[in-house]
Amino acid sequence: MNFKLILNIAIHLLRARLKQSIVAAAGxxxxxxxxxxxxxxxxxxxxxxxxxxxxxxxxxxxYNEIKPTEQQPVVLSEQFQxxxxxxxxxxxxxxxxxxxxxxxxxxxxxxxxxxxxxxxKITTPVFFNSGTIEISGIINGVDVLAEDKLFQLTDYxxxxxxxxxxxxxxxxxxxxxxxxxxxxxxxxxxxxxAKGDLASLKIVGIFQIGIAEIDNTLTYTSLDTxxxxxxxxxNYITDIQVKLYDISTASVVAKEFQHxxxxxxxxxxxxxxxxxxxxxxxxxxxxxxxxVLLIVAGFGIYNIMNMMIFEKMDSIAILxxxxxxxxxxxxxxxxxxxxxxxxxxxxxxxxxxxxxTIIDSIPFETASLPTVTTYPINYNPFFYIxxxxxxxxxxxxxxxFPALKASKVDPVEIIRGK
Numbered sequence: 001m002n003f004k005l006i007l008n009i010a011i012h013l014l015r016a017r018l019k020q021s022i023v024a025a026a027g028x029x030x031x032x033x034x035x036x037x038x039x040x041x042x043x044x045x046x047x048x049x050x051x052x053x054x055x056x057x058x059x060x061x062x063y064n065e066i067k068p069t070e071q072q073p074v075v076l077s078e079q080f081q082x083x084x085x086x087x088x089x090x091x092x093x094x095x096x097x098x099x100x101x102x103x104x105x106x107x108x109x110x111x112x113x114x115x116x117x118x119x120x121k122i123t124t125p126v127f128f129n130s131g132t133i134e135i136s137g138i139i140n141g142v143d144v145l146a147e148d149k150l151f152q153l154t155d156y157x158x159x160x161x162x163x164x165x166x167x168x169x170x171x172x173x174x175x176x177x178x179x180x181x182x183x184x185x186x187x188x189x190x191x192x193x194a195k196g197d198l199a200s201l202k203i204v205g206i207f208q209i210g211i212a213e214i215d216n217t218l219t220y221t222s223l224d225t226x227x228x229x230x231x232x233x234x235n236y237i238t239d240i241q242v243k244l245y246d247i248s249t250a251s252v253v254a255k256e257f258q259h260x261x262x263x264x265x266x267x268x269x270x271x272x273x274x275x276x277x278x279x280x281x282x283x284x285x286x287x288x289x290x291x292v293l294l295i296v297a298g299f300g301i302y303n304i305m306n307m308m309i310f311e312k313m314d315s316i317a318i319l320x321x322x323x324x325x326x327x328x329x330x331x332x333x334x335x336x337x338x339x340x341x342x343x344x345x346x347x348x349x350x351x352x353x354x355x356x357t358i359i360d361s362i363p364f365e366t367a368s369l370p371t372v373t374t375y376p377i378n379y380n381p382f383f384y385i386x387x388x389x390x391x392x393x394x395x396x397x398x399x400x401f402p403a404l405k406a407s408k409v410d411p412v413e414i415i416r417g418k
Contacts, residue, residue, distance in 0.1 A: 010336040032345050063238060098232075102120065115245075138219065170204040170222070172206065302399075334396065344391060
């Protein structure tokens, strides 16, 4: 089989039906460009939302959960161990929220090669006083430098600086809370704890995460200030936040830490399962729409190839009469279809890249996402590889059936009919 000759004949047939070939290639180009652009945009959006979630969530969180005692006294009694127990109105065990021996745990975690860094935190509900009005909220007492390193608090600051929290009796509040209470940096905010203790803190910064629930209720202060407000000792910590080098191991590591340190743990996937579900659904939709576009382009190639074979019956008959086998004729038309697919696919990738670049440069400013300035695009090369692969696959399949039809043409019947 002379592939060079077969390719030469395919190119001549393509040039003879140039307009139809251009239309078929344009269909592939459009399908590939939309496929690449859609995947890039949807995955860029997923990355934006995932980063928004991951920036606010520890990969593994260690804490103490208030829950009933698993081993009741009647279960521990040898006299009643073999009996069936009906226990009602079990009260939660009063162990407190503090993590026992937290300093040693943090030191141990920092020596773990899988851990990027660790941030200690105190979380407590409070009331913010505005005249006679009390607004419920949450204070996070944090290790300021570690918290900024792990969760990029600086990126969300619209007034002040995170480092200002190192000052005594200082606090950072969300934009929503500042607007409710008409407060700004430099003002004093009064805080009432759950036990009724009152504290006055100076506002040194205002942040905007972009999630209304956080911006309206959450505030940050230093660990020392939070311990002072609550009247707790310097070893009082309610949460230990861990970030890992390999985020995919979070669930396994969380279970390991739970058994090792005898605390409750939760990994980021469990804590934010709704985000993961939304990302998966959006990815499935984008892939489905892109594949449908490529299949439609394949039908266009199929129709044009069928028309070309019908119009070129004389040429096919002459080829077979001069010694070309049915296999040769089949490869001529498959080559023709592949040329259309390759040219359309390459142009589609280039057009998709151009469209993605244009979208990536369009200004996108919203109060809910202060760190985003343009529409998000993901330029993952894998999307382009998938695009050109599907272009070649659909083009080959679209050209295969007409090519098989052409290979079975009987030259005697065609010539006799003429």
